Amino acid sequence: EKSGYASFMLKEIAEQPKAVADTLLGRIDSSGLLTLDEVRIPVSVLREVDKVVIVACGTAYHSGMIAKYAIEHWTRIPCEMELASEFRYRDPILDARTLVVAVSQSGETMDTLMAVRHAREQGAHVLAICNTNGSTIPRESDAVLYTHAGPEVAVASTKAFLTQLVACYLVALYLGQVRGTKWGDEIGDVVRELSEISTQVEDVLDTMEPVRELARGLAGEAGMNTVLFLGRHVGYPVALEGALKLKELAYMHAEGFAAGELKHGPIALIEKGLPVVVVVPSPRGRSVLHGKIVSNIQEIRARGARTLVIAERGDTAVVPYADHLVEIPATPTLLQPLVATVPLQVFACELATARGNEVDQPRNLAKSVTVE
Numbered sequence: 001e002k003s004g005y006a007s008f009m010l011k012e013i014a015e016q017p018k019a020v021a022d023t024l025l026g027r028i029d030s031s032g033l034l035t036l037d038e039v040r041i042p043v044s045v046l047r048e049v050d051k052v053v054i055v056a057c058g059t060a061y062h063s064g065m066i067a068k069y070a071i072e073h074w075t076r077i078p079c080e081m082e083l084a085s086e087f088r089y090r091d092p093i094l095d096a097r098t099l100v101v102a103v104s105q106s107g108e109t110m111d112t113l114m115a116v117r118h119a120r121e122q123g124a125h126v127l128a129i130c131n132t133n134g135s136t137i138p139r140e141s142d143a144v145l146y147t148h149a150g151p152e153v154a155v156a157s158t159k160a161f162l163t164q165l166v167a168c169y170l171v172a173l174y175l176g177q178v179r180g181t182k183w184g185d186e187i188g189d190v191v192r193e194l195s196e197i198s199t200q201v202e203d204v205l206d207t208m209e210p211v212r213e214l215a216r217g218l219a220g221e222a223g224m225n226t227v228l229f230l231g232r233h234v235g236y237p238v239a240l241e242g243a244l245k246l247k248e249l250a251y252m253h254a255e256g257f258a259a260g261e262l263k264h265g266p267i268a269l270i271e272k273g274l275p276v277v278v279v280v281p282s283p284r285g286r287s288v289l290h291g292k293i294v295s296n297i298q299e300i301r302a303r304g305a306r307t308l309v310i311a312e313r314g315d316t317a318v319v320p321y322a323d324h325l326v327e328i329p330a331t332p333t334l335l336q337p338l339v340a341t342v343p344l345q346v347f348a349c350e351l352a353t354a355r356g357n358e359v360d361q362p363r364n365l366a367k368s369v370t371v372e
């Protein structure tokens with residue numbers, strides 16, 4: 001039941017700190033090592049993996065896009081990410097040294113299931129990341145790492161997405177751990193920071209009133225039908241996810257772009273008053289990324305965009321260019337999607353509600369897509 005929330009979606013957004021904590025539970029031992037024995041692919045096989053291919057659809061695809069950054073950084077194994085619906089009709093090159101990771105909340109998505117079958121026929125090892133016990137995709141995979149989000153009722157995925165991210169990070173870190181990488185120390189630090197993420201998600205949820213107010217304001221503006229989302233690096237899939245949430249819930253034209261692509265076309269869309277959400281990476285860590293995105297914000301603002309900036313608390317460089325600033329807690333760059341996505345979910349949910357849309361059951365959509 002909705003336990004006092006106006007919608008399942010609001011309830012599920014609020015449940016994210018617990019969902020994240022539950023997905024980590026029992027998977028990190030007291031010395032900070034990952035204990036993923038439940039992944040029944042022998043360590044000897046994981047040590048020989050020379051390529052990872054992630055397949056998924058929709059929101060789950062966005063979690064896989066983020067996983068690619070994490071896997072390649074922490075393990076140095078080449079990683080490809082592909083929409084299950086494309087992968088299954090291609091002629092992908094796979095063998096026994098390929099690890100295929102299939103990400104699915106429901107475990108029943110037809111395209112993802114077919115991709116799993118296609119991969120296994122070619123001898124690849126398949127690991128499912130799934131939220132539904134005993135569903136078809138985990139049953140047909142070699143192994144499964146369950147996300148512990150609990151049942152997700154609202155059609156638009158929120159808490160399942162955050163737990164998919166956690167599971168993807170666990171897989172990336174685990175591969176790094178069993179294979180040994182030059183990032184050994186960093187892996188230990190990240191595992192510790194991952195344990196604190198649930199509190200940080202809670203912190204974000206506690207500071208969402210300005211985002212809701214902004215969403216209600218935009219919902220009431222006549223002719224406001226487009227919102228763009230920009231990000232770089234792991235902020236790029238976050239931008240895509242923010243746009244997808246807004247499309248499916250608010251029925252608005254929303255598009256996510258890699259900020260580096262602006263000059264290759266999208267900047268032509270910028271006109272006076274157009275809301276553009278920008279996901280800003282931490283100014284610490286990969287500071288090159290940060291500098292680039294600050295220039296992007298300046299560029300779009302000079303052309304009249306209204307900038308809605310999501311940035312780390314204390315990031316003073318973005319302040320002069322932010323028409324609206326949403327502050328999120330500091331995290332390592334690769335983990336930022338866990339906190340940066342939450343304001344985008346709240347934004348879409350509030351905007352859709354203000355427009356009178358049914359957020360739990362958006363038009364034309366089904367929770368589980370068991371047909372093509």
Ligand code: F6R
Nearest residue numbers: 058059060104105106109156157
């Ligand atoms: C978007 C959404 C969908 C699903 C997609 C995959 O909010 O919920 O895009 O993410 O249909 O579904 P699963 O994860 O069940 O395979």
